[in-house]
Amino acid sequence: DAGVIQSPRHEVTEMGQEVTLRCKPISGHDYLFWYRQTMMRGLELLIYFNNNVPIDDSGMPEDRFSAKMPNASFSTLKIQPSEPRDSAVYFCASSIGRGLASNEQFFGPGTRLTVL
Amino acid sequence: GENVEQHPSTLSVQEGDSAVIKCTYSDSASNYFPWYKQELGKGPQLIIDIRSNVGEKKDQRIAVTLNKTAKHFSLHITETQPEDSAVYFCAASPAGGTSYGKLTFGQGTILTVHP
Numbered sequence: 001d002a003g004v005i006q007s008p009r010h011e012v013t014e015m016g017q018e019v020t021l022r023c024k025p026i027s028g029h030d031y032l033f034w035y036r037q038t039m040m041r042g043l044e045l046l047i048y049f050n051n052n053v054p055i056d057d058s059g060m061p062e063d064r065f066s067a068k069m070p071n072a073s074f075s076t077l078k079i080q081p082s083e084p085r086d087s088a089v090y091f092c093a094s095s096i097g098r099g100l101a102s103n104e105q106f107f108g109p110g111t112r113l114t115v116l
Numbered sequence: 117g118e119n120v121e122q123h124p125s126t127l128s129v130q131e132g133d134s135a136v137i138k139c140t141y142s143d144s145a146s147n148y149f150p151w152y153k154q155e156l157g158k159g160p161q162l163i164i165d166i167r168s169n170v171g172e173k174k175d176q177r178i179a180v181t182l183n184k185t186a187k188h189f190s191l192h193i194t195e196t197q198p199e200d201s202a203v204y205f206c207a208a209s210p211a212g213g214t215s216y217g218k219l220t221f222g223q224g225t226i227l228t229v230h231p
Contacts, residue, residue, distance in 0.1 A: 004159075031217045043160070043205060043221045056218060091159050097217055103148045103209050105219060107159030 004108035018080040025094030035091040118143040122222025139206035140188040146208040
């Protein structure tokens, strides 16, 4: 398996533009997580899904952020409109959610977002 | 909700020395405690984990200990090598309920191993 795949790896955009980050979880994993990492706030959970259904979105900073998981192999995190304070590295992770290794999360390489 | 505190924030050791990173957690319902290593420009990777029915777990030069009564757990790296230099994160996760599968991470420890 190729692991968790994220695209793009780097994104530079201007304030006010819409940004869409993409994630393909590991096949067979039931859980998908979106995290944001900054120097100031560390690694923050934004939202997570179980079997494509959003379970907890309490970490989503505001209405400008939205996430979808239309099927088991694809998820998007959208920021509209983007602001400079959204600049961060965004990680997607997935886990099996079943059995002994149920909690282990596998992280993607991240998307480095810069909003000018 | 769960709160995880991690110390120290930075740790500098000489090659061959041991390194210890400590974490405390607040939710007694947590039962899964992983440690992740993050190298520059990469996503965090699991290096070792422990569940609440075990007090200690070892994997070569890495060990983790758990004290459920005191709600703290620690990562021990022996015979450190320069390639151990990275950011290390602890995390905690509940056994079940509505937060099942959700990890709460500590703030991270920057470990530097000097040759």
